[in-house]
Amino acid sequence: MTTTLSQRQHVETILSALANPAPTGEEALIERSWKRCIDRYGLDPSRPSPARYVPGSTLREHQDQADALLQVARAGVEQLYRQVAPLGYVVLLTDARGIAVQFLGAKNNQREHQRTGLYLGSDWSESHAGTCAVGTCIHERTALTCHHSDHFSAHHIQLTCTAAPVFDPHGQLLAVLDISAYRSPTGKESQTFALQLVKYTAKMIEDAYFLQRYGDRHIVCLDRSREFVQINRRYLLAMEEDGTLVAANTAGRKLLRHHGLPLPEAGEARPFQAWNVRDLLDSEVEEILAIPHHSDDRVQAFHTRRHREIHFATLIEPPRRPSVGQPVSRDSSLAPLEALADDDPSMRDTLTRAARLRNEPINILVVGETGTGKERMARALHDASRRRDKPFVAINCAAMPESLIESELFGYEPGSFTGARSKGMKGLIVQADGGTLFLDEIGDMPLQLQTRLLRVLAEQEVLPIGASRPIKVDLRVVAATHRDLRERVQTGSFREDLFYRLNGASLRLPPLRERADKGYLIRRIFAELNEQRGSRVRLRGDAMSALLAYPWPGNIRELHNALHFALATCEGDEIVVGDLPEECVHGRLAHPGASQGMTLLATTSPSEPPIQQDLLYRALCRHHWNISAVARELGLSRPTIYRRMKRLGIVPPNQQPAS
Numbered sequence: 001m002t003t004t005l006s007q008r009q010h011v012e013t014i015l016s017a018l019a020n021p022a023p024t025g026e027e028a029l030i031e032r033s034w035k036r037c038i039d040r041y042g043l044d045p046s047r048p049s050p051a052r053y054v055p056g057s058t059l060r061e062h063q064d065q066a067d068a069l070l071q072v073a074r075a076g077v078e079q080l081y082r083q084v085a086p087l088g089y090v091v092l093l094t095d096a097r098g099i100a101v102q103f104l105g106a107k108n109n110q111r112e113h114q115r116t117g118l119y120l121g122s123d124w125s126e127s128h129a130g131t132c133a134v135g136t137c138i139h140e141r142t143a144l145t146c147h148h149s150d151h152f153s154a155h156h157i158q159l160t161c162t163a164a165p166v167f168d169p170h171g172q173l174l175a176v177l178d179i180s181a182y183r184s185p186t187g188k189e190s191q192t193f194a195l196q197l198v199k200y201t202a203k204m205i206e207d208a209y210f211l212q213r214y215g216d217r218h219i220v221c222l223d224r225s226r227e228f229v230q231i232n233r234r235y236l237l238a239m240e241e242d243g244t245l246v247a248a249n250t251a252g253r254k255l256l257r258h259h260g261l262p263l264p265e266a267g268e269a270r271p272f273q274a275w276n277v278r279d280l281l282d283s284e285v286e287e288i289l290a291i292p293h294h295s296d297d298r299v300q301a302f303h304t305r306r307h308r309e310i311h312f313a314t315l316i317e318p319p320r321r322p323s324v325g326q327p328v329s330r331d332s333s334l335a336p337l338e339a340l341a342d343d344d345p346s347m348r349d350t351l352t353r354a355a356r357l358r359n360e361p362i363n364i365l366v367v368g369e370t371g372t373g374k375e376r377m378a379r380a381l382h383d384a385s386r387r388r389d390k391p392f393v394a395i396n397c398a399a400m401p402e403s404l405i406e407s408e409l410f411g412y413e414p415g416s417f418t419g420a421r422s423k424g425m426k427g428l429i430v431q432a433d434g435g436t437l438f439l440d441e442i443g444d445m446p447l448q449l450q451t452r453l454l455r456v457l458a459e460q461e462v463l464p465i466g467a468s469r470p471i472k473v474d475l476r477v478v479a480a481t482h483r484d485l486r487e488r489v490q491t492g493s494f495r496e497d498l499f500y501r502l503n504g505a506s507l508r509l510p511p512l513r514e515r516a517d518k519g520y521l522i523r524r525i526f527a528e529l530n531e532q533r534g535s536r537v538r539l540r541g542d543a544m545s546a547l548l549a550y551p552w553p554g555n556i557r558e559l560h561n562a563l564h565f566a567l568a569t570c571e572g573d574e575i576v577v578g579d580l581p582e583e584c585v586h587g588r589l590a591h592p593g594a595s596q597g598m599t600l601l602a603t604t605s606p607s608e609p610p611i612q613q614d615l616l617y618r619a620l621c622r623h624h625w626n627i628s629a630v631a632r633e634l635g636l637s638r639p640t641i642y643r644r645m646k647r648l649g650i651v652p653p654n655q656q657p658a659s
């Protein structure tokens with residue numbers, strides 16, 4: 001390939017631009033890319049850069065990975081092609097690595113398409129193709145036109161290409177939509193409409209993907225114009241029924257950031273912060289949920305809390321909404337199992353397995369760290385099984401004194417030993433007849449009792465102490481342990497035959513720190529506690545965030561206790577971060593905004609949990625004892641702050657007695 005005069009001039013332009021870079025705007029963006037091409041990728045603008053294609057099998061892999069998006073995008077890409085084809089453009093959809101996974105172009109020009117790389121399977125990554133619309137869009141995460149000599153390679157300078165990114169609901173780049181033409185007017189402004197059209201179509205694809213991904217949630221659509229909100233749906237926010245925001249489209253994430261409520265971005269450690277729609281809009285969640293039912297045109301106006309901007313909202317409701325505590329299930333008998341988890345993949349697998357096993361005549365071993373909900377699982381298995389109307393008897397093998405286990409489990413005949421009740425006693429195993437016997441901490445059962453239990457399981461009969469005739473029992477045994485039973489078998493402290501008898505099937509519960517449905521569990525336990533106490537306390541977004549960020553070494557039990565503590569000690573009808581126990585806000589104290597290394601100087605009240613003092617004291621120091629600022633940060637009223645300071649013995653420095 002020979003180098004033409006214009007190509008030589010192009011190389012010179014690049015070199016001189018790099019010597020005097022443009023400070024801002026799209027020019028600067030293009031020049032940044034040129035610099036990367038030279039410094040980072042070692043490309044040479046004068047060298048031919050033939051189109052590179054991935055092999056067919058690799059292309060299929062890329063297409064498979066992008067399949068969910070391709071399904072959703074197809075209609076949008078085709079519509080775009082119909083709009084631009086008469087002007088000589090082709091349309092490419094690439095994945096996030098710049099591989100063209102979809103292509104639409106005139107059939108009679110196929111050879112030229114393939115030669116230039118405007119074809120299926122071509123690689124438009126910046127590191128290979130140099131500055132170009134797709135590759136530079138991937139790098140800069142923004143829509144742009146790469147017009148003629150904006151391209152790095154002198155061999156691309158006849159092209160005009162315009163690309164826009166498509167992001168997933170968490171800000172991760174999914175794809176790039178591109179239109180390219182071989183011939184176009186010299187001026188870049190000729191592509192202004194092309195840029196708008198591609199951006200618009202990319203947004204349509206992104207939003208269609210969003211609506212499909214979050215079709216099971218409530219979606220709040222916002223726009224600054226009442227007339228267009230139904231059509232434009234500029235900002236999309238997916239939320240739980242209690243208003244917790246779970247995702248937003250690109251515009252929605254920008255809106256949230258603008259109001260100081262950033263959602264976690266892809267690549268950031270999550271969970272990060274749980275905001276509620278109430279934090280954005282000056283409204284109760286109930287009002288938002290009522291939009292489709294109470295307003296004439298199904299549009300409602302709201303002010304944003306922070307900037308008092310007016311936004312018009314519509315609401316897309318999920319087709320069937322599993323409300324907390326009332327999971328949707330085709331078979332209602334499965335409800336107790338389904339209520340144990342939301343969308344945690346490992347729990348979903350465990351629950352599917354549990355559902356299959358619930359009526360099988362085999363014993364089940366539930367394993368998981370302490371406090372992961374093993375007893376809950378056993379109870380749910382019982383409630384979902386045909387035995388649900390019969391007793392569920394739970395025995396903690398570790399908590400019961402060894403001397404009592406035998407009589408408690410097996411029962412005894414009248415007068416069979418000193419101290420025995422005169423009428424004898426029905427053992428727990430017999431009490432569980434027809435139902436489920438739950439043996440918690442089975443790993444701690446003494447060896448001698450393991451032998452007797454084995455007999456019960458093998459023969460389905462119990463011989464009470466002092467009795468001469470065994471009693472027949474019909475049992476389903478669910479055992480649980482946080483120990484490694486196989487290791488116990490190897491060290492000889494657990495009978496191998498009993499292990500196999502109990503382990504007809506096993507169900508593993510993940511620790512809470514690994515669960516993706518922490519938010520669901522928090523809301524569920526909170527709702528249960530509220531119900532038990534007859535209260536209607538709310539959990540505010542900052543408290544929810546602290547709870548989500550905490551690693552929960554004590555698992556669900558610790559979470560339960562933390563919520564219980566907060567409910568018992570909070571003032572008013574809202575739990576804020578300051579109401580939580582110390583450990584749970586630890587992550588929050590380590591937040592960059594918090595001052596580090598500060599010690600508690602104030603006198604302490606023995607009745608008050610230390611965190612209440614520490615947290616309040618730190619907040620006061622951080623805000624230079626400005627009570628209003630502290631009240632705002634902790635979500636409490638000023639009088640409450642004063643009351644707490646008094647109760648905790650915290651005295652501002654300017655009121656402390658001179659020493």
Ligand SMILES: Nc1ncnc2c1ncn2[C@@H]1O[C@H](COP(=O)(O)OP(=O)(O)OP(=O)(O)O)[C@@H](O)[C@H]1O
Nearest residue numbers: 340369370371372373374375376482525556557560
């Ligand atoms: N899915 C759930 N929904 C609501 N609360 C739960 C759930 N799972 C567990 N809990 C609560 O967490 C606490 C601990 O649960 P559970 O006793 O079932 O755990 P465990 O694994 O059996 O504990 P251990 O190993 O100490 O015996 C209990 O208060 C229970 O009510």
